[in-house]
Amino acid sequence: MVGRRGVRVTLLVSTLFGMLGCATLNAGIDYDQALRAFKNQHYDIAENHLDTALRKNPGDERAASLLGWVRFKQGRIEEAKPLFTEAYQRNPDNMATVEGLGWIYYLDGQDEKAEKAFKKLIQFTENHLENPSWPYYEPKDREVIQSMHSEANYALGLIAKRRGMWKAARDFFEQALNQFNQFISRDTIAKDLADTLFHLEEYKVAAILYKEFLSENPKDLSLLNRYAWCLYQTGNIEEAKSLYLRSKELSLLAGEYYQKPLGNQSVTQRIYAKRMAEPYYGLALIYAREKRFIAAQGELATALKISPFFHHSEEIVLLLDQYPEWREKLRLRSLGRPLP
Structure with missing residues (x-):
């Protein structure tokens, strides 16, 4: 492809997997077929x-x-790591290798190494995005560069999210969404952005995203509960109540957790129970707001039977501080589960 003033732009999609170098012709043919x-x-x-x-x-x-x-896509992560490491030692400028190592480091919890790899990927892609000849790149090459830039920002967002750096995570996810990405779906990135906005209590914007996701997955408990909480926090009480009631209907299997001691629950069971308890906590807050105190106590007692954990436990603490006489009643009705 030829750029402005006759400058030849030599980037090709295949170069993202390195130059041919001294590979034999036959090995090169095998590589092309593999690619x-x-x-x-x-x-x-x-x-x-x-x-x-x-x-x-x-x-x-x-x-x-x-x-x-290939190993990475097959889920054989431990086998992928030495291959990427060996390839990087031979050619540290192969961005496909840098990208692969970045994800390996992220999955291993080595955030600093992962961050370094993805920042190198950002620098590589921005050198092309800022190139005066960028408009003259072949469309397929522009798509690959934009996708890698978006993917690197998404990965940096995940690292920031894991560190609890929510504002930084939001910025990275937003940058990731602003670029074309053929590797990672828009929904995947947007869901992480929505969860980040939820943690930042930016409920109006988060609600827009959750509503969109919910239209495609109307029975997703997590989406229902989070969208309902966003609506509750922005004053859309009736709509929030409707969503919590729908979520409650979908949470009927929560009964299996009522009698099971917390110590006997696996981590997965605790997470699932916490999710199923959310509509009961939400309805308790709404009913208390409506002065329907008996109904509120009933929902709260049921929530505690399922799980004593809630994403905004301070709201429940404030409710119990308002009505301290509820504590003993709830303790008896919730099978002795600890109050938030």
Whole structure:
């Protein structure tokens, strides 16, 4: 592709997996076949071609990097790591390898190393985005560069989110959404942005996103509960109540948690129970607001039977401070579960 004033722009999609270097012609053919299979999500076929390529040329870092991605897509993370590491040692400028290592580090909880890798990816992509010849890049190359820029921002957002740096996470997720991304769906990024806005208590904006997601997944308990809470916090009480009642109907299986001691619940069960308790907590707050105190106590007692954990427990504490006489009644009705 030729840029302004005849400057030739040499970036091609294939260069993201490194230059051919001294690989033999036959190994290069195997690599190209593997790359086509990988793009079509035929990972077993790609694996066979890459094994052949590496037998012919064990030093082919492109093949090692792509095999790392095959292993990654197959969920064989521990096998992907040494492949990416070896490929990086041979060529630290292969951005596909840097990208792969970044995700490996993130999954391993090595946030500093992951952050360094994704920032390197940001720098690489921005060098192209800011290039005066950018408008003359081939469309497929622009899409890959934009996708990598978006993906790196998304990854940095996940790192910030895990660190509890919610404002930084929001900025990264917003930047990720502002770029075309063929690797990660818009919904995936937007859901993490919505959850971040929820934690930042930016409920009006979060509600817009949750409403959109809910239209596609009307029975998703987490979406129902979070959208309802956003509506409650922004004064849309009746709509919030309606959503909590719908969520409550979908939470009928919560009964299995009523009698089970907390110590006997797995982490997954605790998370599930916490989610199913949310509509009861929400309705308790709404009924108390409506002066329907018996109904409020009933919802709160049921919530405590399911799970004593709530994402905004301070709201429940304030409610109980208003009506301290409820505490003993609730303690008896909630099977002795601790109050928030």
